[in-house]
Amino acid sequence: MSYFLEENDFEVFNYIQQELDRQNTHLEMIASENFTFPSVMEAMGSILTNKYAEGYPYKRYYGGCEFVDKIEELAINRAKKLFGCEFANVQPHSGSQANGAVYSALLKPYDKILGMDLSHGGHLTHGAKVSITGQMYQSFSYGVELDGWINYDKVEEIAKVVKPNILVCGFSAYSRVLDFKRLSEIAKNVGAILMADIAHVAGLVVAGEYPNPFPYADIVTTTTHKTLRGPRGGLILTNNEEYAKKIDKAVFPGMQGGPLMHVIAGKAVGFMENLKPTWKEYAKAVKLNAKTLAEVLMQRGYKVVSDGTDNHLVLLSLLDKEFSGKDADLALGNAGITVNKNAVPGEIRSPFVTSGVRIGSPALSARGFKEKEFVIVANKIADVLDDIKNTQKQVLIKSELKELAIKFPIYTKAIF
Ligand SMILES: Cc1ncc(COP(=O)(O)O)c(C=O)c1O
Structure with a gap:
């Protein structure tokens, strides 16, 4: 009897193959996405998915945890080393x-959260009213100025009025240093x-290419799958022992049951990659490439929010154009470039x-x-937007970009 996906569920297998082709031939430019390491996927596709391990290393509610304890301990220790802090919850x-x-x-x-407004670049979980974080707690927000920068004096003014229990900083769409x-x-x-x-x-x-919120932040949270390039998941860090104990209890048994041990193994493997000297080169390239993208787009007459970027993302403002973010997203998608529409400072259209x-x-x-390819891609983006209704041009650019993409293959197989 075969246990392999291809023979047992061809429909799913086939769609995964098609997605492999999409990932290899399109240009993925959604700022929150990345290509994780095959070693991470190997760990995630491993037999660890079978194991229940409620609790924390060496304090479990299940037997047979001697090996997953070691794996979670590795993930915790690597996370602490990466961020330079004392406590980590990897679950x-x-x-x-x-x-x-x-x-x-x-x-x-009903305690108070003050976070960055969703429409100004914050995240749903920073107190947006459609999120449970904006329903269970009293949530308030600060934003960016029309020039796209945070004005800290204004944040302070709002904080003095609101007196939040937690001030949340961090973003999904802000291109400057906090x-x-x-x-x-x-x-x-x-x-x-x-x-933070x-x-x-x-x-x-973790590469030293953006300021570390420690020692200033009391608590740091992150995903592990965006610029960290690890498996899909979350991570909580702190130097405060009392907070750490409360956070551990809140994760389990408060919010979650059994930890996903295969994903925690993937986190450990991803953190190992982040600790290698080659990681610094990658992070440097991410920043330089985003800067190149912003510069070329500005040279081509496009308005970049805050006139540039200090990180991995560029926010293009189309307020002065007749077409919307949705139109641009669609046209670029037709040309093989995947981005997402996004609100900008001074927004006049719906989300x-x-x-x-x-x-x-x-x-x-x-x-x-590298920079050379980003110059090409930025010019193609401008070519599409300059002539947004020209669908024939989009088809042509799609085939040109496909040729470029396949020179840089990312995966040779879909299933690890
Ligand atoms: C700043 C920020 N925090 C939290 C999240 C939520 O991550 P997840 O999608 O893993 O729940 C995101 C995702 O986009 C984010 O941008």
Whole structure:
């Protein structure tokens, strides 16, 4: 009897093969996506998925955990080393779960969260009203100025009025460096805990290419699958022992049951990659490539929010154009470039339409694209947008970019 997917479920197998082809032949420029390492996928596809291990290393509710204990311990130790902190919880199934666990550890219902507005680049879990974080807690927000920069004096003013229990910093769409020191002073002045959600920039942080929120933040959360290039998942870090104990209880048994040991193994393997000297080269390339992208787009007459970028993403403002973010997203998609529509400062359109697109460099940098290729891609983006209704041109560019993409293959097989 065969246990292999191809023979047992050809429909799913076939769709995975098609997705492999899509990933290899399209240009992935969604800022939150990346290509993880085959070694990470090997760990994630391993027999560890069979194991229940409720609890924490050496304190489990199940027998037979002697090997998964070692794996989780490795993941914890590597995470602590990477971020230079004392406590790590590697069990959150996602970034949202990580943020939810921090709130549930440290807040009572109706306590106050102050975070970056979703439409200004914050994340749903920073208190957006459609998220449980905006329903279970009283949530307030700060934003960016029309020039795309955070004005810390304004954040301070709002914090003084709101007096949040937790001040959340971090973003899904902000292309500048955060002043963690200033944010910690603001938090301290109003008696708030500072939580930094570095989901987007964690891979740059561990390479020293973006400031580390420690020692300023009380708690740091992140996903492991964006710039970190590990498996899909969440991570919580702190130097405060009391918070660490509360967070552990909030993750399990508070919010989750059995940890995903195969994913935790994937996290350990991903962290090992992040600790290698080659990681610094990758992170440097991610930043340089994003900068190149922003510069070429500006040279071609496009408005980049905040006039550039310090990280892995470029926010293109289309407020001065007749077409929307949705139109741009669609046209670029037709040309084989995957991005996402995004609200921009001074937004006039609905969140489903928007006046911007968010474009990221992590995935193309992972497949080996350098400045030279980013100049080509940025020009193709401008070519598509300059003539947005020209679908024939989009088809032509798609085939040109496919040729470029296949020179930089990312995976030779879909299943590890
Ligand atoms: C800043 C930030 N925090 C948290 C998350 C949530 O991560 P997940 O999708 O793993 O729940 C995201 C995802 O986009 C994010 O950008």
